[in-house]
Every structure is written in structure tokens, then in C-alpha cells.
Amino acid sequence: MELDPALLNLSQTLSGPGPFVLLGVPGLEGLHAWLSVPVCLLYLASLVGNTLLLGLVAVDKTLQAPMYQLLGLLAAADLILATSTVPKALAVLWGLSDQISFGGCLAQLFVAHVAFIAESSVLLAMAVDRYVAICQPLRYGALLSQRVVGTVAVAAVTRGACVMAPPVILLQRLPYCGHRVLPHTYCEHMGVARLACGDTRPNIWYGLATTLLSPALDLGLIGASYALILRAVCRLPSPGARHKTLGTCGAHAGVIVLFYTPALFSFLAHRFGHHTVPRHIHILLANLYVVVPPALNPVVYGVRTKQITQRLRHLLRRMRKVGADSQTIPHTLSV
DSSP: OOOOHHHHHHHHHHHOOOOEEEOOSTTOGGGHHHHHHHHHHHHHHHHHHHHHHHHHHHHOGGGOSHHHHHHHHHHHHHHHHHHTTHHHHHHHHTTSOOEEOHHHHHHHHHHHHHHHHHHHHHHHHHHHHHHHHHHSGGGHHHHSOHHHHHHHHHHHHHHHHHHHHHHHHHHHHSOOTTOOEEOSSSOOHHHHHTTOSSOOHHHHHHHHHHHHHTHHHHHHHHHHHHHHHHHHHHTSSSHHHHHHHHHTTHHHHHHHHHHHHHHHHHHHHHHHOTTTSOHHHHHHHHHHHHHHHHHHHHHHHHHHOHHHHHHHHHHHHHHHHHHHHHHHHHHHHHO
């Protein structure tokens, strides 16, 4: 007895389709093991670097200024962005598990996109921090405080959740008609939408609108803040003062380039170069923007921020001293 197709579609809409199959990087299946090596190393670097940076900001009383607390928020967003996507990607590349449930897929793309939008919001807040510090230094303490940083954290997460809730609802309402193969290493919005056999135009237009109203808007506002900063710096009397002032923005500018360049290129290739950019290039770029910025951000700030470098060296010296003391205790007891 055959089931009515309308009833089958309704049942599938209510319960969701079966598990999706993640292909990894189509066309490069033979290189999956090799591709997993840099992905795994970068992920481990992001775990170590961001955890260490977050721990320093959390426990070190000398790193309680708003700039460092915003840096802690950035490290937290990096950890969530990488951890929500990379472990599953590695499982696919290693051939351990290529399936993900429909609910797990929606949860993964929701968390990853919320972390991405939250990180973009934090980068905008850091640009405002630099603008106030350079252009309004006398009002810095009044405008930026620990309470403001807490508000930024709540606003960044809330903004991401509000932006990503509608596309998740739209994906749940789409019929999938047995299409289960997802040519990717993890779930992302338009990749899942393309598996549907219904009208995906709302997903396409909403995805374009959210990109223009979140990361693209943030990048524009960051550019405006830096234009005001450069104008203020050019008015400084000496070249030394100009160089020193710009030096305080160097790490943030480097992180902006690392974060937005692969993400926007991946977005543009996905929306407008779908038939010209090879699929494996797009998927490799999508993996780059969830693992490269989280791995390199702590390095950039560790090298460019003098106080963080000093505190990290102090922590490493203490760890070496504790290790040396623990090695001498058994010898002392035996004498």
C-alpha cells in the first residue's frame, strides 16, 4: 500500500528528514587524511591559545581594562565557533562518521552562525573602544566600563540568536523529499537549504539580508571608526606619537583582516560564484574561516599587545619554577 505523497511530506515536515550525509570535500576525497592535518593542528592551536588567553583575562587583575575583557569575549567566541564545526569536520575527513541528524545539523549551524555574528559584534565593540581611547581619551573611563563590556556580551549573543532563529525555522518548514547528501564538512544555512525540494527563495533573500545587516554592516562601521582614528592620528604633532598611537590598533586591524577576508570571500563565492568557483574551493574556504582566525587571533594579540606578552611570560616563568621545585622535592626528601 503506497502512502499519499502529501501525507508523506507532512510527516517529514513535522518529524524532519533522516540523518544527513556529509561528503567532506567533494573531488578531493583521496586527500581527506592530508587535509585533516592542518585543520587538526589549527584547531588544537585555537583551543590552547584561546583558553590560555581567556584564562589570563579572567584571573589576572592587571588585565581587567575593557580592552582586555573584550579580548576575552573574542577568545570565547573563537572557541565556540571552532568547536561547533571542526570536531565534526575532522570526523568526516578521518572517515569516522559522515552522518549528522537533522536536529544536530540545525543546532550546529545555529551555534556556529551565532558565534560568527557575536564575534563580528565584539570586533565592532573593540573598534569603538580604540576610537574612544584615541579620539575621546578623557571620556574613556565614563563611556567604557566593565558593565558596558557585560552589555556588549549579552547584546552580541542576543543579536546572533535573533538573526539566526528565522532561518532555522525556515529550514524546519522545508520539505526535503529524501535528499540527504550534503557536500560539506559541516552544516551551514544555504548548504542545507539546497537539499530542500520546496521554495528556498525566502532562505536565499534572508541569508543575503542578514549578511548585509550583520557582518557587512559591522565591517562598514569598523571602517568608519578607523577613518576617524586616522584623522585624529594625522593631527598629532610628532611622527613618534602617530606611530605609537597606530601601534595600539595594529593587533585589532590584523584580526579584522583574518576574520572578514575568508568569510566574505566564502559568502560571495557561495551566493554569486556558485557556478564559477569550484565546489572544493568554496568548502576549503568555509573551513578556513572557522579555524584560521581562532588559531591566529591569540598569536596576533600575544605578539602585538605588550601587557599580554608580559603576563604570559610571567605565567610561563612561574610554571617552570613550579616544575623545577616539584622535581627537587623528592631528591630533598631522600637525603
